[in-house]
Amino acid sequence: MKTPLICLLTFLSSTLLSAQEKPNVIIIFCDDMGYADIGPFGAEGYETPNLDRMAEEGMRFTDFHVGVSVCSPSRSALMTGCYPLRVGVPGNFSPRSATGLNPDEVTIAEIVKQSGYATAMYGKWHLGHKPEFLPTSQGFDEWFGLPYSNDMWPYHPDPRYNFPDLPLMEGETILNPAILPKDQVHLTTWYTERTVSFIEKNKDHAFFIYLPHAMPHVPLYASDKYAGKTPTVYGDIISEIDWSVGQILDALQRTGIDEKTLVVFTSDNGPWLLYGNHGGSVGPLREGKGTQFEGGFRVPCIMRWPGTIPAGRDCNALTATMDLLPTVAALARVELPAKRIIDGKDIRPLIFGEEPKSALRETLYYYGGKNLRAVRKGPWKLVYPHTYSVPGPPGADGIHGQYGRRTIEKSLFHLETDVGETRNLLAHYPEVARELEALGEKARQDLGDGEREGANRRPAGKLGN
Template sequence: MLAIAVVMTAMTNKPAAKTPNIVLFFIDDLGYGDLSVTGALGYKTPNLDQMAVEGTRFTNFMAAQAVCSASRAALLTGCYPNRVGVYGAFGPASPLGLSPKEETIAELVKAQGYATGIFGKWHLGSDQEFLPLQQGFDEYYGVPYSHDMWPLHPWQEQAKYPPLHWIDGNKPGKEIKNLEDASELTPVITEHATAFIRKNKNKPFFLYVPHPLPHVPLAVSNKFKGKSERGIFGDVLMELDWSVGEIMKELKTQGLDENTLVIFTSDNGPWLNYGDHAGSSGGFREGKGTSFEGGQREPCIMRWPGVVPAGRVSNQLLSTLDILPTIAKLTGAKLPKEKIDGIEFTALLKGDESKSPREEFLYYYRKNSLEAVRKHDWKLVFAHPGRTYEGSLPGQNGKPGPSPEDHAFPEALYNLERDPGERYNVLEQNPEIVAELRKIADTAREDLGDDLQQKTGKNARPVGTAVRK
């Protein structure tokens, strides 16, 4: 009896397993084919390749929308961006931002005692009431929106944008006046991220690293200038890979590597009309600003030694929407009070491929237009006007080629298992599948609305609007 009591006492006094640190990389305009592990040529991304060797690469991973602000709102809230009223990319003069009433990943884990930091591009409202420190983050150093929204805009040189400053907490810092200043973006963000790890090594933390590059205009430090065979785009990718390596190295130095989940993905596909200054969609159709796979299917690698299987490739359908509920599950955080669209995939993350956590996905774009729906490998694209890069010669040396915004896309059904490039319309051959997908669309329109059908969603919430004097 005494032995049993000792064992029971030992079991009772055993400390609870530590919740993991979270490091989340969110790269800007990175295409599916822009890593050497996904087929890039002319440069190498050895740190990300090694991360894929030591973790799991998800090949069917979707950004929630193929444009900056909307994509970031979805990542941080676990909601389709139109559910939280966020559309497109907020400009510097916009009074709009992610509503402070929405609960972000940072707010959820902060309630669990996590330190929270963001270093990089925010783009969810530049008025102070919308900045990261008001959205659950303890620390922020970065740029408030895309770094082409400045007086040296690469293709509208007379555009009257205000000066672009680094933001330190809530206050403007050093001005980014030219491409030489912009070449500091990746190194400075990396320095702040590694310092955050050192500062918080004795407590759990959530580190969000939304790098502004390789969004144009491209800029790279002298350390990487001219190092690739792909020109400045390759140089920039080599520096971003270096940044990932430095942050991973810091985790190991501080003894945190074994208890840190690292997630690497992108906000949307490449801005293809920039030609040699743009990335690759890896063979998927179209790119940024479209609801075809090249606009929303992103590279995604997740690593957590001993928890996430090493060297695995998972083809299960997932989305940035699903990151919030999964982090909540892993950290013991409560889910947001309001409805979200993400689905937690903890079992899949840890290696259980027996069931797909996500069966359906909605492709919204423009202000609130439902352009396509997907179930498993079937994707129904509705007739809609949209951007196309096809049939136009891309630009060179930082100048864009044309990308017509009102191309008329017809209704089409694609089987992504056999036709990931979305080239063969099999709509007439599969009436039952089309009917099933149309029902999913009808439900989505009731829930979130659809501008193309002039429907207002019952469960869409308002965007934040700044109070300006």
């Protein structure tokens, strides 16, 4: 029988060994999934056994944030490790856009390719649909999926958008120029099958997979495997995403690379509350997608890497999708691009379950488009006066409601004791507000605010650049 000391040394040595190897990395990125939409974060009305397992065998990140709480900017933050405004992506691209993520930016896929990784993406891109902006031009060896959101098609409930047909693509080839509802029911399955196949094909080779699901962004479509399996359509969708996670975890075990693979599960922003019962839940948070409150920016996140990430642990440190690029770069032993500002932080100590001497990320800036709406440092969040949209009332069954407008005055919230942002403490802690105001001014100088240009912004990609 091993003594406790020997057990501890054995664990530490195996952890160090796995941390020194170049791990495979899989990032599962849901679309519009709310903070409380999965079991480990409090979901009700349906079960997510595979995500429950992932949390039990890995680590929950309870204070994990996106770059901006809408699709394209959020994805640019994940891909580049930067605030979206820094890389010229303040808002969503559309099927009529002639711009995209600048090919001069260095994506997380391009980072790991420098270390010999095979790279693949299966799902929604939404960072430019012209050939020079597509995933295969941004570091991915393979791509199968949609160029933008699954509601950007002729079946959108609001005819004023007049969207063109939505294509299904593989690389730069259009497989289906106009997908239909009967096609959308298969998206989660198709993406999952492609992911499992890539794992099996590359089990003896370091790989990076980016799996940005189309769901649970409206319109909601579940396959026959899950349609009607829960009391709600939304529950069916989350259950099928949970199935997808299970298929991936099983494939890692079956191929013997479970302990060589970091799996990250998270979302691009909070739920689209305008759609009522076809939108998700923010749980204790305030508001949702499109706002700069926690319900828009804070998303569920689970990371699993058996033998390296301590099982069943919670991480309450301030973290963000921007942090994944520098973290993965370090794990792949690749230097970050020289002379290029990267806003993400290397959070390996948190992943390894260590207690860093100081916070790896102290601040977060909450932008809405080009406008700075809030500043975070530690538990404190200063919200600037602004008007924002809320459902009033929300829609139902796939039909959106109408937005109402509300205004918030300058407010100071302490998120550790008031995660719902309900108690304005501005009058009680003026010195804290002044400190955050100073940070806000630094953000304006660096990134800009409204019509004010920041000194360190880079342009989006344009055709013919």
